[in-house]
Amino acid sequence: MFKFMGNKRLFTLLAAIMFFIALMGFTLTVRGGATWPEKFVSDTVAFAQGLVYKPMRSIAGFFDDVRRLKTVYEENQALRLTLSQYARDTARLNDLEAQNERLMEALQFTERQKQEDNYIYRIAEVISESPDRYNRTIKINLGERDGIKVDMAVATVDGLIGRVVRVAPFTSNVQLITDLNGESGNVKGIAATVRGNEGESFGMIEFYDAEQGTLLMTKIEQTDQLKVGDTVVTSGLGELFPKGIVIGTVIDRRVGDFGLTHTATIEPAARFTHLREVFVIEVPTFD
Amino acid sequence: MINPQIRKWFLISVALLLLFIFESSLLPWLIPPIWRTELLIYPKLVLVSILFISMFSNRRIGVLYGLALGLLQDAVFYGHMIGVNSFAYAICAYIAGLIVKPPTILIVPVFFIQLLSLLLYELTTFAIYRLFNIYDAPFGWVFTDGMLPSALVGLFFALALYLPARKWLESPSVERETDEES
Numbered sequence: 268m269f270k271f272m273g274n275k276r277l278f279t280l281l282a283a284i285m286f287f288i289a290l291m292g293f294t295l296t297v298r299g300g301a302t303w304p305e306k307f308v309s310d311t312v313a314f315a316q317g318l319v320y321k322p323m324r325s326i327a328g329f330f331d332d333v334r335r336l337k338t339v340y341e342e343n344q345a346l347r348l349t350l351s352q353y354a355r356d357t358a359r360l361n362d363l364e365a366q367n368e369r370l371m372e373a374l375q376f377t378e379r380q381k382q383e384d385n386y387i388y389r390i391a392e393v394i395s396e397s398p399d400r401y402n403r404t405i406k407i408n409l410g411e412r413d414g415i416k417v418d419m420a421v422a423t424v425d426g427l428i429g430r431v432v433r434v435a436p437f438t439s440n441v442q443l444i445t446d447l448n449g450e451s452g453n454v455k456g457i458a459a460t461v462r463g464n465e466g467e468s469f470g471m472i473e474f475y476d477a478e479q480g481t482l483l484m485t486k487i488e489q490t491d492q493l494k495v496g497d498t499v500v501t502s503g504l505g506e507l508f509p510k511g512i513v514i515g516t517v518i519d520r521r522v523g524d525f526g527l528t529h530t531a532t533i534e535p536a537a538r539f540t541h542l543r544e545v546f547v548i549e550v551p552t553f554d
Numbered sequence: 555m556i557n558p559q560i561r562k563w564f565l566i567s568v569a570l571l572l573l574f575i576f577e578s579s580l581l582p583w584l585i586p587p588i589w590r591t592e593l594l595i596y597p598k599l600v601l602v603s604i605l606f607i608s609m610f611s612n613r614r615i616g617v618l619y620g621l622a623l624g625l626l627q628d629a630v631f632y633g634h635m636i637g638v639n640s641f642a643y644a645i646c647a648y649i650a651g652l653i654v655k656p657p658t659i660l661i662v663p664v665f666f667i668q669l670l671s672l673l674l675y676e677l678t679t680f681a682i683y684r685l686f687n688i689y690d691a692p693f694g695w696v697f698t699d700g701m702l703p704s705a706l707v708g709l710f711f712a713l714a715l716y717l718p719a720r721k722w723l724e725s726p727s728v729e730r731e732t733d734e735e736s
């Protein structure tokens with residue numbers, strides 16, 4: 268029977284633990300620009316990953332399409348109906364937009380105020396997903412060279428999925444909102460409100476409940492009119508995310524932990540797996 | 555002429571890099587979506603291969619590969635912090651190499667050690683993320699819906715990789731060092 272751990276081994280193990288705890292601690296709070304080795308490795312690996320992910324995505328897409336053939340007819344009917352509504356809405360929207368512009372002109376809005384809500388949606392392809400359960404990061408094929416910056420919001424057509432956390436020259440890492448945890452030090456909550464009632468409702472989305480697959484919206488005032496079934500969107504008040512991106516639907520509202528504010532449970536609108544294309548939302552800046 | 559040993563390890567390194575890309579880019583499309591929505595199944599292909607290296611060849615080499623590929627994963631998918639997978643891979647590779655009994659390695663103990671090491675990896679990463687207050691889902695649920703199924707799916711991959719790994723890695727020469735006491 269051999270001794271399980273000799274002195275030398277024990278020492279090495281302790282040294283390794285100390286080293287790694289220190290490394291993790293140092294890298295935990297680092298935000299912003301990536302260092303050059305990180306950028307280099309990130310972009311090189313991403314190139315190879317892209318070679319695999321893209322064909323795979325189209326193959327999976329093909330099988331998805333075959334499976335959906337049955338529902339295509341009904342979908343077509345529904346879409347035709349929506350299209351006629353859309354045509355009507357567009358006419359109305361054009362009218363309102365013209366009116367809005369006229370009023371802005373009349374009220375002497377500055378150029379910055381006028382352009383504030385003109386978000387640029389940059390489409391990006393997903394290259395890979397992190398194989399780590401506790402660090403759900405995806406890589407997209409837009410980077411520093413394309414004007415991507417840290418903390419930009421990322422969404423799919425369904426809704427918000429995350430934000431950019433690291434930027435390399437040609438790729439960037441997007442942290443999904445499934446990693447939101449208000450208790451961790453470097454979390455950034457998302458200021459949220461209710462669509463159709465933007466001025467009145469307010470809350471912070473700070474937690475993701477992995478077990479239920481839901482988001483928790485906290486700090487809602489008792490008098491707030493938010494109710495079950497409402498669509499929650501970003502409010503833009505947090506100065507981190509642009510406003511109006513769909514987050515999810517309210518499925519429950521109750522009194523919060525301390526009884527002063529209310530907490531709502533929100534079912535996310537977007538799904539976080541099998542991602543193909545995502546939008547990085549750029550807020551126009553004026554220097 | 556290139557040294558056959560160097561050639562062998564070069565090929566193994568390339569294979570591990572391919573597995574890493576497979577794990578992050580191909581696997582998300584092969585598994586059913588429910589595995590990542592209601593369950594949290596993340597099979598560790600790279601770890602399985604590193605454990606084979608550690609068991610069939612030499613645990614020091616296994617630890618080095620664990621450190622390198624773990625660091626690669628941490629750097630490429632830098633979200634919260636760097637070093638978690640590097641540390642966990644190296645520890646698992648070391649333990650797997652330590653408890654395997656050369657020179658006659660039977661198939662059943664190999665898979666038993668694989669399972670133990672995969673579970674050890676899951677526990678280590680969970681503990682680290684909990685320690686740094688990044689993840690706070692209840693342990694019981696993560697264990698039944700995430701760790702255990704991931705380890706079992708990992709075992710299936712181990713089964714598929716067993717024969718090529720054994721053929722490639724097990725050298726006839728006495729390359730493996732015996733456990734010297736220190």
